[in-house]
Amino acid sequence: MNLKLTYLINSGFLVEGEDFLLVFDDYREPEGTVERALESGKTSYVFASHAHFDHFDRHILAFAPRVSRYIFGYDIRHAPGARDFPADKTVYMETYQDWEDEHIAVCSFDSTDAGVSFLVTWKETGTKIFHAGDFNWWDWTGEDDRTRRLAENGFKKQLKRLEGLEADVAFFPVDGRLGPSMEKGAREFIRVAEVKNLIAMHSVGFPAWKPSEGFFPEGARIPVWAPTSAGESRVISC
Ligand SMILES: [Zn+2]
Numbered sequence: 001m002n003l004k005l006t007y008l009i010n011s012g013f014l015v016e017g018e019d020f021l022l023v024f025d026d027y028r029e030p031e032g033t034v035e036r037a038l039e040s041g042k043t044s045y046v047f048a049s050h051a052h053f054d055h056f057d058r059h060i061l062a063f064a065p066r067v068s069r070y071i072f073g074y075d076i077r078h079a080p081g082a083r084d085f086p087a088d089k090t091v092y093m094e095t096y097q098d099w100e101d102e103h104i105a106v107c108s109f110d111s112t113d114a115g116v117s118f119l120v121t122w123k124e125t126g127t128k129i130f131h132a133g134d135f136n137w138w139d140w141t142g143e144d145d146r147t148r149r150l151a152e153n154g155f156k157k158q159l160k161r162l163e164g165l166e167a168d169v170a171f172f173p174v175d176g177r178l179g180p181s182m183e184k185g186a187r188e189f190i191r192v193a194e195v196k197n198l199i200a201m202h203s204v205g206f207p208a209w210k211p212s213e214g215f216f217p218e219g220a221r222i223p224v225w226a227p228t229s230a231g232e233s234r235v236i237s238c
Helices: 033-038 058-066 074-078 145-160 176-181 184-192
Strands: 002-009 012-016 020-024 043-048 069-073 090-093 098-100 104-110 116-122 127-131 169-173 198-201 233-237
Touching (some): 020 033, 020 116, 074 090, 145 184, 169 184
Parallel strands (some): 043 069
Antiparallel strands (some): 116 127
């Protein structure tokens, strides 16, 4: 099947299938892309991985009449404005939890920052989408050795839980602010998970990332997309 992916800025993406829309971490999207897509009447789910301002924003409440469910990381419960979301349409996920309805199945994983990562399966076709949220190897090169080691250990511990994960599309941070360490997390991730398409995110204001030599294990090159401007889109088949 074909999936249309539209970049909404930072870690925000719209994933459009034949019968469904999945919105992830839409915190600020000036073009009205999501509103227009919702007019299609497709079954729609809106995800937010955690409460940080650059992942969750109350403007998505305006989508409520056309949304089947809001699916949020557990920490959003305490975010400003969270109470305004309709209780009967809002699901909060703890880490390592499963939730499903007739259309989708969702597993949540832990983050190395706040909230969760999501693995979403569209049941009818078995299409699987992974959105990492802020799960990443946050290796800030300016930090002292101990802090960097803690970040590495935390990341590798969570990564174990993703071993063998299969995803047609995986959204993962490749953050330009990390400089020489920016692709470390994504590189480790694609070594343990079976990813068919890798979409880089969380790198606003940096040039489009290109995988460095040695990024891919031998024989495992996969398509990569690193959008830089809100509204950019791409169709992939999976
Ligand atoms: Zn973030």
